[in-house]
Amino acid sequence: MKTRTFTTLMQIASATGCIWAASSLPVAAQSLKCPMPHTLNSPGVLKESPAQIAETGGFLASGDSVNPAPEVVADLRKRYPGVADAEIENYLVTAYCPVVAKLDGLSVAEQQARVDRFARQASVAVYGH
Secondary structure (H helix, E strand, O other): OOOOOOHHHHHHHHHHOOOOOOOOOOHHHOOOOOOOOOOOOOOOOOOOOHHHHHHHHHHHHHOOOOOHHHHHHHHHHHHOOOOOHHHHHHHHHHHHHHHHHOOOOOOHHHHHHHHHHHHHHHHHHHHOO
């Protein structure tokens, strides 16, 4: 199996201005690294508690909705009018990634592929393309 790097997440992070806890080392050499939530005191940051972030992550990964990202985006925009699109996108991936990181039976490369796929869905949900 070919080793993957965190290139995709780094490209998304640099394109959106998000801060990711990732590295260019091969994935096989480390565990899945997820972005960290912003502190609640930061201006322009969604004011969500760790429990709310975990609940959102669980919903995003649950399979209860065919494409849950647009539902979460609509809810966040309603509750936080004027929040930056990049902040919403970062929040979605920050909520989703830890759920995937805890999945049993997946290699780090498979976990990374799921997060990458979700990051693309989150981008479409936020930016519409």
